[in-house]
Each structure stands twice: as C-alpha cells, then as structure tokens.
Amino acid sequence: GENVEQHPSTLSVQEGDSAVIKCTYSDSASNYFPWYKQELGKGPQLIIDIRSNVGEKKDQRIAVTLNKTAKHFSLHITETQPEDSAVYFCAASSITSYDKVIFGPGTSLSVIP
Amino acid sequence: SAVISQKPSRDICQRGTSLTIQCQVDSQVTMMFWYRQQPGQSLTLIATANQGSEATYESGFVIDKFPISRPNLTFSTLTVSNMSPEDSSIYLCSVSRGNRNTEAFFGQGTRLTVV
Numbered sequence: 486g487e488n489v490e491q492h493p494s495t496l497s498v499q500e501g502d503s504a505v506i507k508c509t510y511s512d513s514a515s516n517y518f519p520w521y522k523q524e525l526g527k528g529p530q531l532i533i534d535i536r537s538n539v540g541e542k543k544d545q546r547i548a549v550t551l552n553k554t555a556k557h558f559s560l561h562i563t564e565t566q567p568e569d570s571a572v573y574f575c576a577a578s579s580i581t582s583y584d585k586v587i588f589g590p591g592t593s594l595s596v597i598p
Numbered sequence: 599s600a601v602i603s604q605k606p607s608r609d610i611c612q613r614g615t616s617l618t619i620q621c622q623v624d625s626q627v628t629m630m631f632w633y634r635q636q637p638g639q640s641l642t643l644i645a646t647a648n649q650g651s652e653a654t655y656e657s658g659f660v661i662d663k664f665p666i667s668r669p670n671l672t673f674s675t676l677t678v679s680n681m682s683p684e685d686s687s688i689y690l691c692s693v694s695r696g697n698r699n700t701e702a703f704f705g706q707g708t709r710l711t712v713v
Contacts, residue, residue, distance in 0.1 A: 486657075519702065528602075528690055528704035529641065574640060578702070584629050584694045586702045588641045 487512040489577050491589030498565050499597050506560045506592045508575035515577040518551060518558050519586065523572045532573075533560070565596045600625060600693050602705035610711045611681055618677045619708045621691030626671035629694040632664070635707070636687045644689075647674040681712045 488511040498504050510518075516537040521529035535542045535549045535558065542549050548561045562569055575589040601624040611617050621630065630647040645653040645666055653666035668674040678685050688707040695701070 521704075528706045531701060531703065534701065584702070585631065585643055585646065586692070586694075587643065590640045 487515055487577050487579070487582070487587040489575060489587055489589040491575050491592055493592060494590065495593045495595075497595045497597060500565060500567060502565055504560075504562045504565055504569070504594055504596075506573055506575065506594075508558050508560075508589050510556050510558070510577040512577065512579060512582075513556070514579045514581045516580060517578040517584075518549070519576050519578070520547075520549060520560050521574045521576065521588075523574065523591075525571075529574060562594075565594075567596050567598050570594055570596045599701075600627060600695075600703045602691055602693060602703060604691055604705040604708050606708055607706060608709040608711075610713060613682050613712055615681055616677055616679045617681065617710060618675050619689055619691075621674045621676070621693075621705060623672045623693050627693040627695055628671075629702075630668060630674045631692040631694070631702070632666060632674070632676045633690040633692060633704075634687045635690060641690065644676070647676075678710065681710075683712045686710055686712045 491508045519534040520532050522532045523529045533544050533547050535551050546563045551558045573592045576586045578586045603622045605620045632644040633641040635641045643656050644659045645655040647653050647666050647668040649668045665677045688709050690707040691705040692702050
C-alpha cells in the first residue's frame with residue numbers, strides 16, 4: 486500500500502520568512518495530493534491540493550509543487566505569520582484505492598513573532 | 599465542502615466497555631472513512647464505511663474491535679469495543695464525494711480517554 490514520508494518533523498521560522506515541507510510517496514498510482522493544517526483540538530483542514538496532471542499550484546501565500554517522476558511533493562508557505570503555526574500533514578490518494586487518503590507523519594510548524 | 603458533526607466530542611470511559619461514535623454529514627457523500635490519531639501522531643486509516651455492506655478494514659484493524667455501520671449516505675457510526683487504555687486516541691470521521699472529486703473533509707474528532 487501507499488507510504489508517505491514527510492520532513493522535517495518540526496520547523497521553526499521567523500515571522501515573514503518562508504517555510505518548506507517536503508514529502509515523498511511510494512505508490513505510483515497515487516494521483517491526488519492534499520495538504521492539511523491541524524490546529525490544536527481541531528480536525529485537519531484542507532488548505533491546498535494538487536493533482537498528478539499539474540506540476541505546481543498556488544493560492545495566495547501557499548504553493549505546492551509535484552514531481553511525479555521522483556514521487557516528491559512540497560508545500561511552500563511565504564511571508565509566514567504566527568497564525569500559520571500548526572501541524573501540517575501531506576497526504577496521497579489514488580482513485581484506484583477508492584479515494585483513501587494516506588497521511589504523512591506531520592510537521593509541527595512554529596512561526597516566531 | 600461538507601459539514602461533518604461528530605458525537606460525542608469527547609468521553610472518558612472505563613476499560614472493558616464500548617463507545618459508539620456518530621458521524622453525520624450535511625449532504626450525501628459517496629465515501630466515508632474512519633481514522634485514529636494517537637496523541638502527537640499522524641492519522642491512521644481504520645476503515646472505509648460502505649453504505650449497505652460491511653466496512654473495509656485496513657491492516658491491523660478488525661471488525662470485532664471496531665464495528666462500523668453506514669445505513670445511508672449521510673451517517674455512519676464507529677464503535678470502539680472492549681476498550682483498553684491503548685485505545686485512548688482521537689477518532690475522526692472523514693468524507694469524500696468520490697467520482698474523481700477526491701477532496702476529503704474531516705470532522706472535529708472524538709477525543710477518547712480510557713481509564
């Protein structure tokens with residue numbers, strides 16, 4: 486089955502700097518890659534996603550890139566703000582696996598004011 | 599998007615007892631899933647709740663321990679049976695509309711403590 490790895494496990498940045506989180510996946514059939522933000526005591530919230538027919542997607546301060554050949558995808562947050570502090574999960578899903586979403590281990594991001 | 603309500607939001611249970619968690623969605627969805635999130639950990643898929651048939655369990659999870667029902671396209675339950683302290687976790691319901699629209703949305707979760 487699918488295995489998703491994520492690095493780093495913790496990340497601390499100064500407010501205004503950029504943060505980058507990298508993930509790899511194992512199943513070449515995976516075709517959908519969402520990113521979730523989880524704040525303390527809450528369920529994961531979808532913040533951005535990318536499909537396998539696209540190499541990059543941007544939404545305001547957040548961007549995702551996908552290298553399907555290398556099975557790598559990354560989350561980039563620019564101009565970080567204290568409210569960006571949370572745990573971020575990358576994930577992978579395949580329509581051949583009935584849309585099951587498999588999560589990476591997570592990255593705890595701290596933005597220091 | 600989809601609005602997902604989970605009940606209860608939290609509970610403290612005695613070992614050996616069972617707890618049933620409810621998941622209600624505000625609209626019909628194709629796929630419903632149950633996840634477990636142990637303290638400080640990532641989300642692990644327990645099973646896919648299939649409407650009108652038995653749930654599909656992931657490796658390491660069995661029906662006797664985690665029976666699941668899905669009577670219709672907007673509702674599902676997960677029971678944690680014969681609980682032990684190791685079952686203390688957050689249990690989350692997730693939904694997806696399927697049909698290549700694979701965005702998955704999550705409820706707020708049920709925080710379970712077994713004492």
